[in-house]
Amino acid sequence: MSNLGLVLGALVVVLISSLWRGLVYLIWRTFAITKRFRKQGVGGPCGKFWSGSLEEIRSMKKAGRKLILDINSHDITPRVLPHYLKWMSQYGQTFLYWFGPHPMICITDPELAKQVLSNKFGFFPKVTPIPSILALVGKGLSLTQGAEWVRHRHVVSPAFTMDKLKTMTNKMAACAQSMLERWQDLATQAEGQREMEVSSQLQELTSDVISHTAFGSSYVEGKEVFQAQKELQTLAAESLLNVNIPGYQYLPSRRNLHRWKLERRVRNTLMHIIQGRLDSKDSSYGNDLLGLMMESCRSDPGQERKGQLLSMNEIMDECKTFFFVGQETTSHLLTWTVFLLCTNQEWQERLREEVLRECGTGIPNADMLSKLKLVTMVLLEALRLYGPVVMMQRMAAKDMTLGNLVIPKDTRLVIPIAIIHRNKEVWGADADEFNPLRFKNGISKAAKHPNALLAFSIGPRACIGQNFAMLEAKTVIAMILQRFSLSLSPNYIHAPADMFFLQPQYGLPILLRPLNV
Numbered sequence: 180m181s182n183l184g185l186v187l188g189a190l191v192v193v194l195i196s197s198l199w200r201g202l203v204y205l206i207w208r209t210f211a212i213t214k215r216f217r218k219q220g221v222g223g224p225c226g227k228f229w230s231g232s233l234e235e236i237r238s239m240k241k242a243g244r245k246l247i248l249d250i251n252s253h254d255i256t257p258r259v260l261p262h263y264l265k266w267m268s269q270y271g272q273t274f275l276y277w278f279g280p281h282p283m284i285c286i287t288d289p290e291l292a293k294q295v296l297s298n299k300f301g302f303f304p305k306v307t308p309i310p311s312i313l314a315l316v317g318k319g320l321s322l323t324q325g326a327e328w329v330r331h332r333h334v335v336s337p338a339f340t341m342d343k344l345k346t347m348t349n350k351m352a353a354c355a356q357s358m359l360e361r362w363q364d365l366a367t368q369a370e371g372q373r374e375m376e377v378s379s380q381l382q383e384l385t386s387d388v389i390s391h392t393a394f395g396s397s398y399v400e401g402k403e404v405f406q407a408q409k410e411l412q413t414l415a416a417e418s419l420l421n422v423n424i425p426g427y428q429y430l431p432s433r434r435n436l437h438r439w440k441l442e443r444r445v446r447n448t449l450m451h452i453i454q455g456r457l458d459s460k461d462s463s464y465g466n467d468l469l470g471l472m473m474e475s476c477r478s479d480p481g482q483e484r485k486g487q488l489l490s491m492n493e494i495m496d497e498c499k500t501f502f503f504v505g506q507e508t509t510s511h512l513l514t515w516t517v518f519l520l521c522t523n524q525e526w527q528e529r530l531r532e533e534v535l536r537e538c539g540t541g542i543p544n545a546d547m548l549s550k551l552k553l554v555t556m557v558l559l560e561a562l563r564l565y566g567p568v569v570m571m572q573r574m575a576a577k578d579m580t581l582g583n584l585v586i587p588k589d590t591r592l593v594i595p596i597a598i599i600h601r602n603k604e605v606w607g608a609d610a611d612e613f614n615p616l617r618f619k620n621g622i623s624k625a626a627k628h629p630n631a632l633l634a635f636s637i638g639p640r641a642c643i644g645q646n647f648a649m650l651e652a653k654t655v656i657a658m659i660l661q662r663f664s665l666s667l668s669p670n671y672i673h674a675p676a677d678m679f680f681l682q683p684q685y686g687l688p689i690l691l692r693p694l695n696v
């Protein structure tokens with residue numbers, strides 16, 4: 180036999196033996212982990228080899244998306260988490276299922292969720308992101324871990340202090356004002372009442388706000404990024420329920436080619452925005468988010484910490500993160516709040532009275548907004564019932580004890596926020612109802628557990644933009660209520676869908692009536 184034949188033969192043997200060992204490992208691991216949980220009294224669906232329960236999840240979610248809810252029903256779980264509802268009724272609150280080759284344990288007890296989320300030693304890190312999510316948000320703050328995350332958070336945090344946020348109110352209000360002027364024109368053309376799909380309007384508005392406040396640009400300038408990210412979001416959402424095959428992302432498939440093209444578009448537009456700052460004649464890059472990141476990229480030997488804190492590539496990734504999460508999340512919070520105000524006219528009136536009392540009819544400032552107690556309560560109730568983030572995931576970095584359970588290393592933990600937010604034992608018998616007054620004594624007193632509201636998460640990885648989002652939402656809601664009366668269009672279909680974030684599947688058409696007509 181020639182040398183080449185020997186080498187090829189050896190390669191084939193190595194390949195077959197690795198495959199065999201991988202197969203044995205997978206089968207043995209599935210069996211061992213399932214047995215370990217069964218012994219602790221945790222059951223769950225068996226699932227299939229390799230794909231686990233993915234097929235069942237897909238078919239239940241598909242059926243869920245066909246459900247149309249009554250507009251007064253706030254229980255979105257049969258649409259967005261139908262598999263959890265089914266398995267909870269079969270196996271109890273805590274159960275094990277397999278997502279492809281990954282064991283997943285569902286945590287619905289707010290105390291256990293708190294222990295996972297507030298672990299300061301990094302023993303419950305985030306799950307390694309799939310390539311399509313990395314393409315969408317980059318390896319920015321939300322996806323980094325350990326020392327890398329500390330470094331990123333250190334650079335980014337100063338852009339979100341309360342003092343900084345207060346100074347952004349003017350910009351937020353200016354963006355809202357220009358959207359509302361367009362609404363006014365449309366209503367005038369329609370001679371009074373006008374039907375309008377409001378969720379896309381609010382998405383454009385929040386894109387404009389994040390562009391102005393964090394990047395010193397505008398929606399128009401960043402439009403290419405937002406549009407490309409929308410397409411990347413669709414690609415990512417489509418691959419969420421697929422088993423990730425390592426290496427597949429490098430193959431020049433049609434899908435990957437399309438993804439690469441979109442990634443290039445995002446990168447080029449961001450580079451253009453960054454270049455604008457580099458070309459500026461000022462000695463500093465400014466103190467908005469982009470400016471702070473770019474300062475941290477300068478190598479300054481005079482500083483206590485020599486060298487760069489963030490590289491240009493890391494800045495690029497942070498830009499992707501903030502462009503995306505900075506607008507998507509808040510726009511959906513605004514959309515659902517408008518929906519709730521349309522379906523609860525008495526609350527709409529109460530809020531308008533409060534806004535006119537505290538802010539008059541002019542542009543509200545940060546001090547005025549801080550007095551809007553009822554508006555805050557309604558926003559919190561919107562976050563409870565229609566929080567944009569439906570669930571979170573973590574994994575066990577080593578064998579961990581959680582309550583009475585031992586969680587084996589590499590098990591993934593799912594925290595289904597939408598289910599925890601509706602637990603009647605935690606929130607009371609009216610958990611499925613819209614009752615903003617539950618927040619009258621603050622978030623920690625609204626439920627039986629002080630950390631039951633998880634819309635922004637808790638612990639060290641809690642949302643860095645939560646105060647920004649709340650300030651923006653208050654500004655926009657106050658300014659809408661000053662100018663318009665809102666009611667639901669008869670064309671609205673109540674179909675909340677988890678398309679990465681919770682949003683109305685068919686948009687939110689409303690009837691808009693200017694108050695001065």
Ligand code: HEM
Nearest residue numbers: 320321505508509512568571634635636640642643644648
């Ligand atoms: C209603 C609006 C928002 C909601 C409901 C929301 C929700 C969340 C949640 C639940 C997390 C934790 C995710 C996890 O641990 O898996 C998170 C993290 C994060 N959010 Fe938000 N968010 C909102 C607005 C914003 C805004 C406006 C920004 C930026 C301007 C932002 C930036 C981030 C970042 C960077 C992280 C990662 C933080 C870290 O890991 O250190 N979010 N958000």
